Amino acid sequence: MYKLCFFVPETHLAQTKQALFDAGAGRIGDYDSCAWHCRGQGQFRPLEGSDPFLGKQGALEVVEEFKVELVCKDSLVREALEALKQAHPYEEPAYEVYRMEEM
Template identity: 80%
Template sequence: MYKLCYFVPESHLEQTKQALFDAGAGKIGDYDSCAWQCEGEGQFRPLAGSDPFLGSQGELERVREFKVELVCSDELIKPAVYALKQAHPYEEPAYEVYRLETF
């Protein structure tokens, strides 16, 4: 089992979650579409050669974003990450994948 965490602007929050649920992520026992999310502020500066969804090259951008966390089974983690990248508006989406232990 893995935990997948990612950061996304509100405009694409539901779209990215649905893409992950469609890929099989977010299932816990007899429940699906399970996720946890919280609002915060992200920042980044697009560098030369980038094609930013938000902001301008060389300018520091701050944006309201959500951090979303959900679980994913071992056999579905790669398709889930692919689905996230396809649904996410950013050229380089920020995400984290953690292996979970069962006790």
């Protein structure tokens, strides 16, 4: 089992989570669509050669975003990451992947 975490603007929160759920992520036992999210602020500066969804090249951008966490079976993690990248509005979405151990 893996835990996936990613950061997304509110405008794309629901559609990005749904894409991951459709790929099979967010299932725990007899439950699906399981996720946790909280609001926070992210920041970035688009560099030369970027094509930012938000902000302008060379300018620091601070945005309201959500951090989302959900689990994913080993066999589905690559498909889930591809779904995240396709649904996410950012050119290069920030995400984390952690291997979970069953105890």
